[in-house]
Amino acid sequence: MATAPRSARRPPGAGVKLSFNDPVVRAIFWQIVIVGAVGLVVWWLVGNTVRNLEARRIASGFDYFWREAGLPIGEAMIEYQPSDNYFRALVVGVLNTLRIAVVSIVLATILGTLIGVARLSRNWLVAKLASVYVETLRNLPLLLQLLFWYSVLQSLPPPREALNPLPHVYLFVRGLQMPWPQWTPELGTVLAVMGIGIVASFLVRGWAKRRQMLTGEQFPIGWTAVGLVVALPLAVFVMQGANLPLDVPTLGRFNITGGILITPEFTALLIGLVTYTAAFIAEIVRSGIQAVSHGQTEAAAALGLKRGQALRLVILPQALRVIIPPMTSQYLNVTKNSSLAVAIGYPDIVSIANTILNQTGQAIEGIGTIMAVYLTVSLSISAFMNWYNRRIALRER
Amino acid sequence: MANGRVAAVSLPADRPVAHGFLSRALLWARANLFSSWLNSVLTLVLAYFLAKGLISFVSWAFIDAIWSLPTQDTRPCRDARAESACWALIGERNRFILFGTYPFEEQWRAALAVGVFLALYGLSTVRAFWNFRLVVIWTVGLAAIGVLMWGGVFGLAYVEQEKWGGLPLTLILATFGIAFAFPLSILVALGRRSAMPAVRMICVTYVELIRGVPLISVLFMASVMFPLFLPEGITIDKLLRAQVAIILFAAAYLAEVVRGGLQAIPKGQYEAADALGLGYWRKTGLIILPQALRICIPPLVNTFIGLFKDTSLVTIIGLYDLLGAAKASIVEPRWVGFGVEAYMFISLIYFIFCFAMSKYSQGLEVEFSRHTKR
Numbered sequence: 001m002a003t004a005p006r007s008a009r010r011p012p013g014a015g016v017k018l019s020f021n022d023p024v025v026r027a028i029f030w031q032i033v034i035v036g037a038v039g040l041v042v043w044w045l046v047g048n049t050v051r052n053l054e055a056r057r058i059a060s061g062f063d064y065f066w067r068e069a070g071l072p073i074g075e076a077m078i079e080y081q082p083s084d085n086y087f088r089a090l091v092v093g094v095l096n097t098l099r100i101a102v103v104s105i106v107l108a109t110i111l112g113t114l115i116g117v118a119r120l121s122r123n124w125l126v127a128k129l130a131s132v133y134v135e136t137l138r139n140l141p142l143l144l145q146l147l148f149w150y151s152v153l154q155s156l157p158p159p160r161e162a163l164n165p166l167p168h169v170y171l172f173v174r175g176l177q178m179p180w181p182q183w184t185p186e187l188g189t190v191l192a193v194m195g196i197g198i199v200a201s202f203l204v205r206g207w208a209k210r211r212q213m214l215t216g217e218q219f220p221i222g223w224t225a226v227g228l229v230v231a232l233p234l235a236v237f238v239m240q241g242a243n244l245p246l247d248v249p250t251l252g253r254f255n256i257t258g259g260i261l262i263t264p265e266f267t268a269l270l271i272g273l274v275t276y277t278a279a280f281i282a283e284i285v286r287s288g289i290q291a292v293s294h295g296q297t298e299a300a301a302a303l304g305l306k307r308g309q310a311l312r313l314v315i316l317p318q319a320l321r322v323i324i325p326p327m328t329s330q331y332l333n334v335t336k337n338s339s340l341a342v343a344i345g346y347p348d349i350v351s352i353a354n355t356i357l358n359q360t361g362q363a364i365e366g367i368g369t370i371m372a373v374y375l376t377v378s379l380s381i382s383a384f385m386n387w388y389n390r391r392i393a394l395r396e397r
Numbered sequence: 398m399a400n401g402r403v404a405a406v407s408l409p410a411d412r413p414v415a416h417g418f419l420s421r422a423l424l425w426a427r428a429n430l431f432s433s434w435l436n437s438v439l440t441l442v443l444a445y446f447l448a449k450g451l452i453s454f455v456s457w458a459f460i461d462a463i464w465s466l467p468t469q470d471t472r473p474c475r476d477a478r479a480e481s482a483c484w485a486l487i488g489e490r491n492r493f494i495l496f497g498t499y500p501f502e503e504q505w506r507a508a509l510a511v512g513v514f515l516a517l518y519g520l521s522t523v524r525a526f527w528n529f530r531l532v533v534i535w536t537v538g539l540a541a542i543g544v545l546m547w548g549g550v551f552g553l554a555y556v557e558q559e560k561w562g563g564l565p566l567t568l569i570l571a572t573f574g575i576a577f578a579f580p581l582s583i584l585v586a587l588g589r590r591s592a593m594p595a596v597r598m599i600c601v602t603y604v605e606l607i608r609g610v611p612l613i614s615v616l617f618m619a620s621v622m623f624p625l626f627l628p629e630g631i632t633i634d635k636l637l638r639a640q641v642a643i644i645l646f647a648a649a650y651l652a653e654v655v656r657g658g659l660q661a662i663p664k665g666q667y668e669a670a671d672a673l674g675l676g677y678w679r680k681t682g683l684i685i686l687p688q689a690l691r692i693c694i695p696p697l698v699n700t701f702i703g704l705f706k707d708t709s710l711v712t713i714i715g716l717y718d719l720l721g722a723a724k725a726s727i728v729e730p731r732w733v734g735f736g737v738e739a740y741m742f743i744s745l746i747y748f749i750f751c752f753a754m755s756k757y758s759q760g761l762e763v764e765f766s767r768h769t770k771r
Contacts (some may be wrong), residue, residue, distance in 0.1 A: 011502070038599060045626045054624045123436050124429035125443050138742055141706035141749035143713075144720055151736025155478070178627040336611035343713050350613060363621040370614045371606075378609040 041335065049364070056361075064360050065090075071355060073347045075263055086356055092353035094373055099336045100348065101377075108334060109327075111274060112281025119286050137279035143340050145293065146272040150344045153264040159256050168248050170207040170256050176267065179246040180260035186240045190233045197228035198302035204228075269338065277334050284330065288323035289315070320392050327387035335377055339370075349373050398508035456481045471731045478734075486735045487742050490726040494743065497717040510545045512569045513538055518750055522757060535576065542569070557749065558636050562717035564746065566636075570708040570718060574643040575651075575701055580646065582651035587681065589656055600652075607649035612710050615642045620714045628736015639711045647704050658693030664727060689717045694763065702751050709747075719743050 018025055053060060064086040072082050076092040078101060118130035137145070154173065157163065162172035169178045181187060201224065208219035237244075249259035292315050300310035341348040350370055357366030431437040461481035463474050465488050474483035487494070496507045517538040520526055526534060546565065549555035561569070588600035607615065619642035620635065627633070670680035690697075712721035723739040726732065740770055 027593050031593045034593075034599070035595050040557070048479045048628050049625045050530075052629065055629065122429070123433060125440050125441055125447075129443065129447070135752065136748070139706075139748050139755060141709040141720065141747055143709045144740060144747060146746060147720070147724060147736065148740040151734075151740065155734060193633070211441065298604070340610040340710070340713075342613065350617075354617060357617075357621065363625065367614060367618045367622055370617070371610045374611060375606070375609040 010107045019148035026146050033126075058361050060362070060364065062365055064365070066374055069356070071352070071359070073352065074345070075266065075347060082109055086360075089352055089356065090349065090369060093347060093349035096346070097335075097338055097341075097348040097350075097373070098377075100269055100273070100338045100341065100346070104270060104277065105331050107270070107274045107328075108257065108277035108281055113285050115282035116285025116289070119282060120289060123303065132233055133278045134282050135253050137276055140335055142272060143343060145276055146268060146344055149271045150268040153268050156264075159251070159254065160257060162251065168259070170249055170251070170255070173259050173264070175263045177249040177259050178260045179248045182245045182247050184243070184245065186237075186243060189240065190237045194229060194233040197232050201225040201228050202370050235289050263346075265341070265344050269341050269346050270345055273334055273337060273338075276337075277330060280333075281327065284323055284326045285319075288319040291322045292318045317392065324385065324389045324392065328382060328389070331381055331385065332378055335381065336374060339374075406628055427535050432616070436659060456480070464488065464619075469731070471735075482741075483738055486726070486732055486738050490732070490739075491742075493563070494722045494726050494739065495563045496717070497566060497722045498560045499553070499562060499565070500556060503548070503556060506545045506548065506553065506556075507561075507563070510542045511568060513542050513545070514565075514572060514619065517572075522548045522729060528643050539573070539576065558634055561636065563722045564719050566717065567705075567719040569706050570643055570711060571701075571705045573640055574647050574704060574708065577644045578647035578651055578704075581648040582655055585652040585685070586655035586659055587649060589652065590659055599600055601609065604652055605648045607646055608653070612642075612646050612707055614711055615646050616710060616714050635714070639714060639716055643704070643708065643711075646707075650700055650703070651697065654693050655689065656693075657696065658689035662689050692765075695758045695762040698761070700757075702754045705750060705754070706747070719746060 020026060020029070066085050068083055069089045070082050071086075071088045071089050076097065078088075078092060080088060080092050103393075115133060115351065117128045118126050119126045119134065121130070135334045152199055156171060156173045159170075159172050161175065162170040162177075164170060166178075169176070201221075204219075204224050205221050209222050212218055227243055247259050249256050296314055296318065297310060300314040305313065338348055339350040342351040342354060345351070353366050353370045357363055430440045457480060462484050463477065463481055464484050466485045467475060469716060471483070471485075474481075474485060477483075487668070492501065492504060494505045499507045506666060509610055521531060544550060544553070547558075548557060585600045585604060588596045591597050591600075591603065616639060619638040623638050623641070624632065666684055666688065667680070670684040675683065681750070708718060709720040710720050712724060715721075716723060720743060723743045724736075727735050727739050
């Protein structure tokens with residue numbers, strides 16, 4: 001863009017004379033120099049690496065993916081045995097990373113929004129407590145908080161003396177064990193009905209919106225959704241005999257068996273990530289709400305909108321425009337911060353890839369795998385959030 | 398919130414003006430704590446839990462706490478685990494947590510280095526030094542820290558890098574990280590806005606690649622891949638490798654902040670510099686950067702805070718920074734299980750540094766926005 005007027009400055013018909021005073025020539029020269037320098041450095045590094053690998057007799061390549069891992073993993077979302085191959089172990093790691101990231105993002109968003117709104121509360125005590133929370137959590141390293149929570153959970157009693165806060169719920173040094181519904185065809189039907197209800201609610205919402213745009217008539221969407229998503233599955237559940245067999249944990253001699261066990265590693269990581277990220281999200285939400293001017297609230301009131309309607313139809317859509325971009329980077333941060341799992345032994349991708357790296361000595365492939373996974377996840381989250389941001393962006397006519 | 402505003406407007410304007418402290422306090426409480434029955438319930442419930450929590454915390458941390466142990470035996474602490482904090486751990490291990498494995502008799506040097514760091518931070522907030530003098534001050538200060546930590550001259554005993562640890566190590570990683578990453582980030586930010594496509598592409602790739610992956614993977618790369626990159630026979634120690642990783646990581650984030658500042662400079666400034674006949678470097682150095690960097694000081698300080706906290710990740714690759722030393726202080730069987738006390742102690746140190754920086758950045762932000770609003 002800068003080159004056009006400059007090249008026009010050349011005297012017409014004088015032919016192209018190569019001179020170092022010509023900005024175009026100079027730009028090309030410097031680019032060749034810089035690219036050449038970067039290329040040389042890369043070439044030197046690659047050369048060194050190849051020589052070093054030869055000296056250490058490490059065969060590069062991803063063939064080791066299909067060898068037997070012999071690597072025990074504490075928690076896995078898919079079937080996994082140490083006799084499975086390295087690739088399957090890495091998949092387990094990726095799934096564990098996604099699990100902690102998704103759960104943390106959802107919970108941190110809820111907690112952060114609550115605290116952000118609380119900071120703006122007219123109740124002095126509520127506002128003060130919220131700001132103390134934000135200032136404390138934001139100013140301590142996340143890794144420190146994770147280790148702190150983990151050592152708190154480590155000081156829980158052994159299985160024999162497990163805390164029993166609710167019937168059949170046990171809290172002890174190896175985690176939180178609680179009842180879990182057993183899978184039955186009836187449960188499947190109820191969940192399927194609930195899924196259909198969710199889809200139907202969205203369809204009804206679309207129809208109601210179109211009708212309101214055309215005729216101005218309103219439709220009670222909220223109550224319809226509650227009926228479709230909660231009441232209908234509940235009715236199906238009762239009709240089938242309200243039969244929900246639970247897998248209940250029982251206290252044995254040395255251990256507690258049955259039910260579902262949430263490990264202290266997962267819990268510490270979850271508590272740490274959620275409370276830390278919520279402090280940042282609270283600030284984003286607060287500044288987003290404050291960015292909507294008073295006039296908007298007053299105009300909504302003047303139009304006769306109720307407070308809830310004003311919040312939903314006027315304030316929130318405008319606040320979201322300010323909130324979404326920084327929120328995207330927080331979601332990316334949660335995903336990247338979940339890699340600190342390696343410090344407390346939750347088997348996420350970094351921790352598993354690092355163990356494999358130490359077992360096989362395939363450093364470049366191991367680090368490459370970690371980076372490739374995170375780059376993929378990061379780019380997917382940014383793509384999704386950019387799509388959402390475009391959808392809610394101000395459409396100026 | 399909207400409700401609150403309406404309530405504030407509807408208060409009678411001819412309310413009697415309160416005199417005396419008590420009646421003013423009552424009015425304040427009515428407006429801020431008990432403005433509606435819902436608020437009153439909320440206040441009372443919160444106050445109850447707050448008081449309960451505070452009382453049990455104070456009795457755990459102060460009243461019932463065990464401050465010292467008569468013997469080497471830590472059983473008194475273990476027996477009272479649930480109801481009293483064991484600060485005897487800090488009493489015994491504080492030197493190790495603060496200075497790591499730095500030789501005990503030489504730890505005054507590490508403490509002095511921390512003092513020099515604090516002085517450097519303090520001087521950097523003085524406006525009168527925001528010019529070339531800051532560069533001089535920092536060069537002298539960092540050199541002094543190097544001499545104090547390494548020794549080997551002026552009759553100081555030599556201390557190898559493997560023995561450095563604790564707070565000085567955290568400050569070294571953070572400060573040198575920022576000091577080297579900052580100039581690099583300016584170059585990268587300029588490169589990303591360059592008219593030369595090849596340069597732009599290199600800078601974009603670097604920034605997006607680093608920002609897309611977690612710091613821990615960069616640190617792992619530094620600890621296992623850097624040795625492969627170097628020719629045979631040349632080795633660099635773990636601390637330097639971690640420092641390089643932190644610099645490369647920080648530069649990518651700082652570059653985005655600096656780019657934000659560069660984008661905020663109106664086009665007229667660039668054109669005016671061109672019209673004066675300034676070349677690229679003089680235009681950038683004399684006209685653009687002084688304005689751009691001033692704009693982005695508050696977000697820069699926020700990035701510094703993040704970086705300061707992130708240095709704690711070197712614990713994972715086995716360095717004894719403040720967090721690593723605290724973690725190592727409870728490895729000894731006598732002290733296993735006293736993590737809460739150790740982590741609370743260093744939390745206080747981290748908090749003081751980060752809170753001071755964040756208050757400073759908030760102050761600057763207010764000041765700068767006042768300047769632009771005028």
